[in-house]
Amino acid sequence: MSKIVARELNAWYDKKCAVKSLSIEINKNEILGIIGPANSGKTTFLRCLNRLNDLEPHFRIEGNVLIDGRDIYAKGADVDALRKRVGMVFALPLPLPMSIYENIVYGPRRQGISARQKLDGIVENSLKEAYLWDEVKDRLDMPAMKLSGGQQQRLCIARALAVEPEIILFDEPSSGLDPISTAKVEEAMLKLKEKYTIVLVTNHTKQAARVSDRVAFFLMGELVEIAPTARMFTNPRDPRTEGYISGKFG
Amino acid sequence: MNETLDTSTTPPAAVKETLLKQILNPRIVQKGAFFLLLLATLLVIVPVGMIVVIIVAKGAPAISWEFLSAMPSRGMRAGGIFPAIIGSIYLVGATIVFAIPVGVFSAIYLVEYAGNTLLTRMVKLAIINLAGVPSIVYGLFGLGLFVIFLGFGPSILAGALTLAIMILPIIITTSKEALDAVPKSFREASLALGASKWQTIRHVVLPNALPGILTGIILGISRAAGETAPILFTVAAFYLPRLPTSVFDQVMVLPYHLFVVSTQIPNIEQSYTYGTALVLVGMVLVTNLAAILLRSKYRKKL
Numbered sequence: 162m163s164k165i166v167a168r169e170l171n172a173w174y175d176k177k178c179a180v181k182s183l184s185i186e187i188n189k190n191e192i193l194g195i196i197g198p199a200n201s202g203k204t205t206f207l208r209c210l211n212r213l214n215d216l217e218p219h220f221r222i223e224g225n226v227l228i229d230g231r232d233i234y235a236k237g238a239d240v241d242a243l244r245k246r247v248g249m250v251f252a253l254p255l256p257l258p259m260s261i262y263e264n265i266v267y268g269p270r271r272q273g274i275s276a277r278q279k280l281d282g283i284v285e286n287s288l289k290e291a292y293l294w295d296e297v298k299d300r301l302d303m304p305a306m307k308l309s310g311g312q313q314q315r316l317c318i319a320r321a322l323a324v325e326p327e328i329i330l331f332d333e334p335s336s337g338l339d340p341i342s343t344a345k346v347e348e349a350m351l352k353l354k355e356k357y358t359i360v361l362v363t364n365h366t367k368q369a370a371r372v373s374d375r376v377a378f379f380l381m382g383e384l385v386e387i388a389p390t391a392r393m394f395t396n397p398r399d400p401r402t403e404g405y406i407s408g409k410f411g
Numbered sequence: 412m413n414e415t416l417d418t419s420t421t422p423p424a425a426v427k428e429t430l431l432k433q434i435l436n437p438r439i440v441q442k443g444a445f446f447l448l449l450l451a452t453l454l455v456i457v458p459v460g461m462i463v464v465i466i467v468a469k470g471a472p473a474i475s476w477e478f479l480s481a482m483p484s485r486g487m488r489a490g491g492i493f494p495a496i497i498g499s500i501y502l503v504g505a506t507i508v509f510a511i512p513v514g515v516f517s518a519i520y521l522v523e524y525a526g527n528t529l530l531t532r533m534v535k536l537a538i539i540n541l542a543g544v545p546s547i548v549y550g551l552f553g554l555g556l557f558v559i560f561l562g563f564g565p566s567i568l569a570g571a572l573t574l575a576i577m578i579l580p581i582i583i584t585t586s587k588e589a590l591d592a593v594p595k596s597f598r599e600a601s602l603a604l605g606a607s608k609w610q611t612i613r614h615v616v617l618p619n620a621l622p623g624i625l626t627g628i629i630l631g632i633s634r635a636a637g638e639t640a641p642i643l644f645t646v647a648a649f650y651l652p653r654l655p656t657s658v659f660d661q662v663m664v665l666p667y668h669l670f671v672v673s674t675q676i677p678n679i680e681q682s683y684t685y686g687t688a689l690v691l692v693g694m695v696l697v698t699n700l701a702a703i704l705l706r707s708k709y710r711k712k713l
Contacts, residue, residue, distance in 0.1 A: 213599060218527060245605030255600045257615060268604035271614070317600075324605050 164189040164328065164358045165210065170224035172205050172382075174217060179205040181382040182224075192350060192359040194373030194390070196366050198405065202382035203362040204252075207330050210360065211247040212240050228328070245272070248321030252333040254313030256305035256320075261297055264305045264316060268324035283323050291319035292349045311342025318349055329353065331361040335368065347372050366406055370394050378402045466688050473686025482652040487672055488679050492687055497654055498567075498662030499636060499694065502646060505571030505658065506578065506635045507628075513575070514582030514631070515624060521583070522590040523612055535587075542580035547640040549577040554644040568658040570646025577641050578631035585630065589623025590616060621709045629702040636695045639666040649675075665691040 165187040172180040180202040187193050195203045208214045209226055212233065225232050233243050245268075256264050265284045266274075274280060284301065288294040293315040297308070305316055314334060321329055331350070335343040350359060350372050363369050369376050370390060377387040378399070386393070386402045397403045433439070481491030525531040553573025563569040593616045601611040639647075647667035655662045669691060673684045 211603060213603060216595075216599070216602070241605055241607045244603055249603040251596070251600065251603075253596070255596050257597060257600060258619065267601070267614070268606065271604070271606040271610045320604065 163187060164229065165360070166225075166227040166230075167206070167209075168225045168227070170206070170209065170226065171222065172202070172209060172214065173219075173221045174205075175219040179382055180209070183382070183384050185377060185384055185387065187358060187360060188375075189358050190354055190356075191374040192354050192361055192372055194369030194376045195360065195362045195379060196364075196369045196376060196405070197379035197385075199364075200381075201379040203379050204332055205382075206379070207249075207332055207360060207362050210328070210330055211244050211249055213244075213249065215240065245324050246326055247328045247330060248324060248326035249330040249332065250314070250317050250321055250334050252336050254310055254317050254337070256308070256313050256316055258304070258306060260302045261305045261308070261316060262301040264320050265323050267320065272324070287319040287322040288316075290322050290349070290353065291315045292345055292352075293319055309342075311338050311345060314338060314342065314346055315349065318346070318353075322353075326357065328358045328360065331359065331363075333362055333364055336364060343368070378405060380405070463692070466685055466692060469682060470685030470687075470689030473680075473682035474689065478686055479690070483650070484652075487650060487676050488683065492663075492665070492668060492690065494652060494654060495663040495665045495668040495687070496690060496694070498646075498648075499665040499691075501567055501655060501662060502570055502574065502642070502664055503632060503636050503698070505567055506574040507632060509571060509575035510578050510582055510631060510635075511628060514579050514627075515586050517579075518583045518586035518590060518624075519612065519617075522587055523608070523616070538580050538583050542584060545640075546577060546638050547643075549573055550641040550643050550645065552576070553641060558645055563659065565644065565646055565648075565661050566659045567646055567655060567662055570642045570664075571658075573641045573645045574635040574638065577638065578635050581631045581634060582624075582627045585627025586620070586624045589620040589627070592623065593619045618709070622706045625702055625706040625709070629699050629706075632698050632702070633695050636698060637666055637691065639670055642667055665694065 163186040165185075167183055167185045170180055170183040171178065183202070183206065195206070197203050205214065209222065210228075210233075214220045214222070222234060226234060228243075228246070232238070257267060259267070262284055265287055266280045269280060269283050274283070285294060285298075288297065293312060296312060297303075297316075305313065308316060314337075318329075318334075335346055338346065347368065350361070353359060354374075361369065361373065373390045375387060376390050376393040378385045378393070378397075378401075380401055386397060386399045388397070393402070394406060397406060478491045479496065480493050482493055484490035521531065521535060525534075550573065553569055553576070557563045557569035557572050558565055561569075563572075597615050597619065598611055601615045602608070606614070642664055646661060647664045648661040649671060651661060651663050665687065669684070669687045672679055672687055
C-alpha cells in the first residue's frame with residue numbers, strides 16, 4: 162500500500178495556482194525524487210505533505226492528501242501530530258540558535274521527554290544516523306551555528322530524525338553545499354530509506370538520478386511524468402521530460 | 412548647427428566643467444558628506460554632555476548620606492530627599508508590574524495570533540499614535556479615570572496605572588518589532604519538528620526577541636521615571652515627609668519634587684536643586700544600565 166497518496170490536489174497562493182490537479186502515490190521506504198524547473202510547484206507540493214503551507218496567509222488547497230489512508234487535511238486533523246510523523250529538511254541549513262545538543266533534543270523535549278539519559282541516547286542515535294556523530298561528539302555544547310554548512314545540514318537531518326518520523330521531506334537539501342558535503346547528505350539519505358519514506362525535491366537532476374528509486378517531473382504545477390529512475394533517465398515518455406533532463410530548458 | 416555653436420563656446424564651458432568636476436570629485440564629496448555626518452553627531456553629543464557636566468558639577472556638592480536618607484526639613488530647603496527617592500522607586504516598580512505583562516502579552520497576541528484584518532491594522536496604528544499623545548493628556552486621563560471615577564484618589568495605584576498606560580505603546584511597539592524580526596525560518600524549523608504554535612513562541616520566538624523586548628522596556632521605564640505631567644494630579648505630593656504604607660497613599664516623587672524645589676521654594680540653595688536632578692538622572696541611568704546588562708546577557712546566550 163502506498164504511504165502517501167495525493168488525489169486531484171490543487172493549491173493556490175492567493176489567486177496564483179501553484180499545484181494543478183496533481184495525483185501521485187509514494188511508496189513506503191522509497192526515495193521519490195521530484196525534479197522540475199523553478200516555479201513548477203515542487204516545494205509547494207512538499208510543504209502540503211506536512212501542512213507547512215498553512216502558515217501562508219492566503220494559501221488554499223483542494224483535493225486530498227492521504228498518509229496511511231488518512232486524510233491529513235480532514236477537519237479536526239492534528240497538525241502538530243502530523244508534523245511529528247512527517248519531518249522536513251529545508252533548502253538552507255536552519256539550526257536554531259542554540260547548542261548542537263539542544264537542537265537535536267528540541268523536538269523530543271517538546272513531546273515531554275526530559276530524562277537526561279533518554280535524551281543523550283536520542284542525540285547519539287540521530288547524529289549517528291545522519292553521519293555526524295564522529296565529527297561533533299566531543300563538542301555537543303557548541304553553538305550549532307558554528308558548524309560548517311554541510312555539518313549544519315546533517316544536524317538538521319539528525320534533528321528531524323530525533324522525533325522519530327515516518328516520512329522525511331527534503332527540500333533541495335544540498336542547494337548551499339559543496340560536492341563533498343552533498344555526497345555525505347546523499348549517503349545519509351540512502352541509508353535512511355531503509356527505515357523512512359523519503360521525498361526529495363531537488364534542482365540537481367543528477368542528484369535525483371543518484372539517490373531516487375523513482376523520479377517525478379513537475380512542470381508549471383503539473384505532474385508531467387513519474388517513472389522508475391533508470392527508465393526516466395534513459396527513456397522518458399514525454400518530450401518535455403526529455404527536454405528538461407537533457408538540459409534544453411530549465 | 413550644434414557643432415558650430417559648440418566650437419564657439421568651447422573655452423568657457425570647458426573651464427566651467429573642470430571646476431565643476433573638481434568640486435564634484437568623489438573624494439571631495441565624500442569628505443564633505445563625512446563632515447556633515449560628524450557635525451550632526453557632535454550637535455547631539457555636545458548638549459547631552461553639557462547637561463551631564465552641569466548637573467554633576469552643580470549637584471555633586473549637595474550629595475551626602477543625609478541628602479539621600481533624610482526627610483526634608485525647613486520647608487524643603489534643608490534635609491534630604493529620601494521620601495522622593497523611595498516614592499519614585501515604588502511608583503516605577505508598580506508601573507513595571509502593570510505595564511510589562513500587558514504590553515508584552517498584547518504584542519505577542521498582535522504579532523502571532525491576530526490575523527491581518529482591517530481591525531488589527533487599525534489597532535496597531537492606534538497604538539503607534541498613542542505613543543505620541545502628550546503626557547499631560549495621560550495625566551488628565553488618569554485623574555478622570557483612576558483618581559475620580561474609580562475613586563483611588565491621588566495614590567501610587569492611580570499614578571502607576573497612569574504611567575503604565577503612557578508607556579504601554581512604547582513597550583508594545585518595540586516588542587512587536589522584536590517579534591516580527593525573528594526569522595520566519597526559525598518558526599518553520601520549530602513547527603516542522605512537531606512543536607505546537609505556543610511551544611514555538613515560547614521556546615524559539617520569545618528567546619530570540621527578548622533583547623529587543625528588553626530595549627522597549629528600558630525605554631518605557633526611563634520615560635516613566637522622568638515624567639512629571641502624568642503624576643501631577645494622580646500621585647505626586649507637594650510635601651509629605653513620611654513613607655507610604657499602602658498603594659493608596661500619596662508619595663513625593665523625584666521629577667515633581669525637582670519641579671517644586673526649582674520653582675516653588677524661594678531662597679533655596681542651588682546645589683539642593685541640582686542635587687535632586689543628579690539623583691533623578693542617576694536613578695534613570697542605573698535602571699537603564701541594569702536592563703542593558705540583562706539584555707547583553709541574553710544576547711550572548713543566543
